[in-house]
Amino acid sequence: MEYRFSDNVQRLQSSAVRDILKLTQGKEIISFAGGLPAEELFPLDAIRDAAERVFRTGKNSLQYGLTEGFLPLREQLCARMAQKNMHVAPDEMIVTTGSQQAIDLVTRILMNPGDVVLVENPTYLASLQVFGLSGLNVVPVESDKDGMVIEEAERLMKLHKPKMVYVVPTFGNPTGRVWSLERRKGLIELSHRYGVAILEDDPYGEIKFDPNADYPTLFSLDGKAGNVIYTSTFSKTVAPALRTGWAIGNREVIGNMAKAKQAADLHSSTLDQQTLDQLLQHFPLDDHIRTISKAYGERLQQMQTLLTKQGWSDVKWVEPKGGMFLWLELPEALDSEALLRAAVKKNVAFVPGASFYAADPQRNKARLNFTYTTGERMATGITRFAEALNEFMARC
Amino acid sequence: MEYRFSDNVQRLQSSAVRDILKLTQGKEIISFAGGLPAEELFPLDAIRDAAERVFRTGKNSLQYGLTEGFLPLREQLCARMAQKNMHVAPDEMIVTTGSQQAIDLVTRILMNPGDVVLVENPTYLASLQVFGLSGLNVVPVESDKDGMVIEEAERLMKLHKPKMVYVVPTFGNPTGRVWSLERRKGLIELSHRYGVAILEDDPYGEIKFDPNADYPTLFSLDGKAGNVIYTSTFSKTVAPALRTGWAIGNREVIGNMAKAKQAADLHSSTLDQQTLDQLLQHFPLDDHIRTISKAYGERLQQMQTLLTKQGWSDVKWVEPKGGMFLWLELPEALDSEALLRAAVKKNVAFVPGASFYAADPQRNKARLNFTYTTGERMATGITRFAEALNEFMARC
Numbered sequence: 138m139e140y141r142f143s144d145n146v147q148r149l150q151s152s153a154v155r156d157i158l159k160l161t162q163g164k165e166i167i168s169f170a171g172g173l174p175a176e177e178l179f180p181l182d183a184i185r186d187a188a189e190r191v192f193r194t195g196k197n198s199l200q201y202g203l204t205e206g207f208l209p210l211r212e213q214l215c216a217r218m219a220q221k222n223m224h225v226a227p228d229e230m231i232v233t234t235g236s237q238q239a240i241d242l243v244t245r246i247l248m249n250p251g252d253v254v255l256v257e258n259p260t261y262l263a264s265l266q267v268f269g270l271s272g273l274n275v276v277p278v279e280s281d282k283d284g285m286v287i288e289e290a291e292r293l294m295k296l297h298k299p300k301m302v303y304v305v306p307t308f309g310n311p312t313g314r315v316w317s318l319e320r321r322k323g324l325i326e327l328s329h330r331y332g333v334a335i336l337e338d339d340p341y342g343e344i345k346f347d348p349n350a351d352y353p354t355l356f357s358l359d360g361k362a363g364n365v366i367y368t369s370t371f372s373k374t375v376a377p378a379l380r381t382g383w384a385i386g387n388r389e390v391i392g393n394m395a396k397a398k399q400a401a402d403l404h405s406s407t408l409d410q411q412t413l414d415q416l417l418q419h420f421p422l423d424d425h426i427r428t429i430s431k432a433y434g435e436r437l438q439q440m441q442t443l444l445t446k447q448g449w450s451d452v453k454w455v456e457p458k459g460g461m462f463l464w465l466e467l468p469e470a471l472d473s474e475a476l477l478r479a480a481v482k483k484n485v486a487f488v489p490g491a492s493f494y495a496a497d498p499q500r501n502k503a504r505l506n507f508t509y510t511t512g513e514r515m516a517t518g519i520t521r522f523a524e525a526l527n528e529f530m531a532r533c
Numbered sequence: 534m535e536y537r538f539s540d541n542v543q544r545l546q547s548s549a550v551r552d553i554l555k556l557t558q559g560k561e562i563i564s565f566a567g568g569l570p571a572e573e574l575f576p577l578d579a580i581r582d583a584a585e586r587v588f589r590t591g592k593n594s595l596q597y598g599l600t601e602g603f604l605p606l607r608e609q610l611c612a613r614m615a616q617k618n619m620h621v622a623p624d625e626m627i628v629t630t631g632s633q634q635a636i637d638l639v640t641r642i643l644m645n646p647g648d649v650v651l652v653e654n655p656t657y658l659a660s661l662q663v664f665g666l667s668g669l670n671v672v673p674v675e676s677d678k679d680g681m682v683i684e685e686a687e688r689l690m691k692l693h694k695p696k697m698v699y700v701v702p703t704f705g706n707p708t709g710r711v712w713s714l715e716r717r718k719g720l721i722e723l724s725h726r727y728g729v730a731i732l733e734d735d736p737y738g739e740i741k742f743d744p745n746a747d748y749p750t751l752f753s754l755d756g757k758a759g760n761v762i763y764t765s766t767f768s769k770t771v772a773p774a775l776r777t778g779w780a781i782g783n784r785e786v787i788g789n790m791a792k793a794k795q796a797a798d799l800h801s802s803t804l805d806q807q808t809l810d811q812l813l814q815h816f817p818l819d820d821h822i823r824t825i826s827k828a829y830g831e832r833l834q835q836m837q838t839l840l841t842k843q844g845w846s847d848v849k850w851v852e853p854k855g856g857m858f859l860w861l862e863l864p865e866a867l868d869s870e871a872l873l874r875a876a877v878k879k880n881v882a883f884v885p886g887a888s889f890y891a892a893d894p895q896r897n898k899a900r901l902n903f904t905y906t907t908g909e910r911m912a913t914g915i916t917r918f919a920e921a922l923n924e925f926m927a928r929c
Contacts, residue, residue, distance in 0.1 A: 138730070140643065142642055142643060176592045176593055181595065184588070196573060196575045197572055199572070199575045199774040200572050201567065234798035234799075245542065249541075263795065266792075329534065362534070372597075377598075378596060378803040380798065380799075389536060400662040400663045400666045401637050401797065402630035402631055402637070402798075405630065405776065408774045
C-alpha cells in the first residue's frame with residue numbers, strides 16, 4: 138500500500154552526519170565527520186570487569202527495571218553532579234538512552250506543535266531533528282564567540298514567546314565554543330524574566346584541555362530555582378555503545394519525562410546501567426577522563442599543526458578549549474557541501490557546516506572531528522583534505 | 534518557575550502497572566501485576582558468555598553503531614523471521630529499545646495529532662500511552678474470544694477513516710486471546726480495502742503451550758504486500774534487561790522509522806545487540822523457548838488449579854494457550870480497582886482490568902501474571918487474593 142506519513146517525519150531530513158557515516162562504512166575513507174571518540178582509549182577491561190560483576194549479582198540483574206533508571210547508578214550520578222555544584226536527589230534525575238533521548242523527552246513533555254524553541258546558530262544538528270519531529274518552530278539566535286547574544290535572545294523572547302531555549306554552553310557542537318560567564322548569567326536572568334525553560338546539553342563539558350579550567354553549568358548557576366533542565370552522557374567519557382545518558386531537573390519535569398519514557402521505551406538497558414554503576418564503583422573515571430582529555434588536546438594540536446602547515450591565509454578557526462570538534466571557516470565563496478563531494482572522492486570526509494544552522498546557513502564552514510583519528514592516519518587525512526581544498530580554491 | 538507542559542503529556546496517565554510495581558518494590562508483596570518473566574529461567578550463563586565474546590572482539594565493539602541496528606544481528610533475525618514465513622532483508626528491519634519503542638516510532642512516523650487508530654478493547658495499556666502521547670484519537674473495536682469483530686472494524690473504518698489499526702493477535706495482553714485464522718485474514722482484507730496500515734505487536738507469539746500449534750502472523754499472511762508492520766522482542770524469550778526488540782516492514786516505513794529513531798535516541802545499546810548476536814550464534818534459543826514455554830504452561834495449570842479450588846461460581850476465565858496472563862472475569866458488581874486496594878493490604882497485587890480499555894471499561898476484570906511466581910509463593914499469593922476477594926464478595 139501507499140503509506141501516508143506524518144507531517145513531522147515528512148519534514149524531517151535524514152542527518153547529513155549519519156548519511157556520511159553510512160556512505161563511508163567499511164571503506165578506506167578517513168573520516169573527520171562523525172563525532173566519534175577514540176576507540177583505542179575505551180576502558181574495555183574495566184567495562185568487561187564491571188559487566189562480569191553485574192552477572193555475578195545473579196539473574197535478577199536481567200529483569201525489567203524502573204523507568205527512571207537503576208537507583209544505585211542514579212545515586213552515584215547525584216554525587217558526581219554535586220561535585221559540579223549541581224545538587225539533586227535521585228528523584229530529580231532520569232536515566233536516558235544517551236542524552237539524545239533526554240532532548241527528545243524534554244521536547245515531548247514541554248512543547249506542542251508550533252511552539253517556539255530558541256537555539257544557537259549554528260547548533261547540534263540532531264537537536265534540530267528532534268525539534269522537527271515534534272513540529273516545533275525553531276528560531277535561531279545570533280551567537281558569537283562568547284555564546285548567544287543576550288540582547289538578541291531577549292528581543293526574540295519578546296517577539297516569539299518561546300517556551301524553551303536549547304543551548305550547549307561548553308564546547309558546543311559544531312563550534313567548540315565556550316560561553317562566557319556573563320552570557321551564562323544573562324540567559325538565566327532572561328529565563329526568569331520571560332518564563333522560558335532552559336535545556337542545557339552538556340555532553341562535552343568534562344573533555345577540557347586545561348584540567349583546571351572551570352566552566353560552571355547553567356544548572357549550577359541557577360541553583361535550586363529549577364529553570365534549567367540539564368543533560369549529559371557517558372558516551373564521550375566511557376563509551377557510546379552503552380547508550381547511557383541522564384537528565385536532571387525539578388521533580389515535576391522528571392516525573393513527566395518518566396511518563397513519556399514509559400511510552401517511548403519503558404526503560405533503558407539495565408545491563409548497561411548496572412555495568413556503569415559497577416564501573417563507577419571500581420574504576421577511577423575522573424583519572425580516565427583526564428587521560429582522554431589530554432590525548433584529545435594533543436590530537437587537536439596535531440590537527441592544527443597540519444592545517445597551519447598548508448599556509449592558507451583564508452582558512453580560519455578559533456582554537457577550542459575542549460570537546461571534539463574544530464570549526465573551520467573556509468574562503469567565503471566556497472560551498473563546503475560541494476567540497477565534501479570532492480573530498481569523498483579523495484577518501485576523506487568531514488561535515489559541511491550548513492547542516493548545523495536552523496536558518497541562514499553559512500555555506501563556507503566545515504566541522505572536523507579531531508578525536509577519532511591520530512598519528513599517520515590523521516596526517517594522511519589532512520593531506521587528502523588539503524588536496525581537495527586546494528583544487529577547489531584554484532577553481533574558485 | 535511554573536512549567537507549562539505539553540497538551541499530550543498532561544493528558545497522559547501514568548501506567549497503573551508501573552505505579553503498582555513501584556508501590557510493591559522491595560516489599561513483601563506477592564505480585565501477579567507485572568508482566569515479568571521468570572527470573573530463575575533467564576539464561577544468565579549464556580548471556581555472560583555472549584557478552585564475554587563481544588568484549589573479545591575488541592574496543593570497536595564499544596563505538597557508536599548504526600541507527601538501524603547491528604547488521605549481523607539483523608541478518609540472524611531475518612533468518613529467524615523467515616522460519617516463520619516472514620521474508621525480509623536486513624534493510625526492511627530496524628532494531629529498537631524493546632518492541633515498546635517500535636510502537637512509538639511507528640506512531641510518530643505515520644500519525645498526526647487527531648488521527649484515528651483502531652485498537653482491540655481491551656488492549657495493551659502501554660500502547661494506549663503511546664497513542665495518548667502523540668495526541669491520537671483512539672477508537673476501540675468490539676472484540677470477542679476470536680479477536681476483533683471484523684464487521685465492527687469495517688463499520689469503524691468507514692466511519693473514522695483510521696490510518697492505522699494496532700493489534701496483538703497471538704496471546705494478547707491482557708486477555709491471552711488468540712485470533713482465529715478467519716479474523717486474521719478478515720483484518721488484512723479490510724486493510725487493503727480501506728488503505729489502513731496494520732501494526733502487529735507480537736511479544737508473546739513464541740511462548741505457546743502446545744509446541745506444535747501454529748498461529749500464522751498477519752505479516753506472513755499478508756506476504757510481500759506490505760500493509761503490515763510487525764514487531765517483536767527478546768524481552769520475554771531471553772531477558773528484558775537487554776531491551777532489544779525489532780520491527781519489520783516495507784523499506785519506506787523502516788527508513789522513516791530510522792529517521793525518527795536518529796532523533797529519538799540515535800541507536801539502541803550496541804553492547805546488548807552484539808551480545809544477542811553472539812547468543813543467537815552459540816546458544817540453542819529455540820530449545821530455551823520450548824523450556825520456558827513448558828514451565829509457563831505448568832505455572833498456568835498451577836494457578837488455574839488454585840483458583841478452581843476456591844469453588845467460586847462467578848469467577849470465570851478462558852484458558853490461555855500461551856503468553857503470560859490470565860484474564861479473570863469477577864462478579865459483575867465488583868470493582869477490581871477497589872479489590873486491588875484491599876488485596877495490597879493483604880500483600881498481593883494484580884492489575885485491575887479497567888486500565889486496558891480505550892473506552893467503556895469493564896470494572897470487574899483482573900489481569901494475573903502466572904509466569905513470575907511459582908510453587909509455594911504462588912499458592913500463598915492466590916490464598917491472599919482469595920481472602921481479599923471472598924471478603925469483598927461477602928460485602929457485595
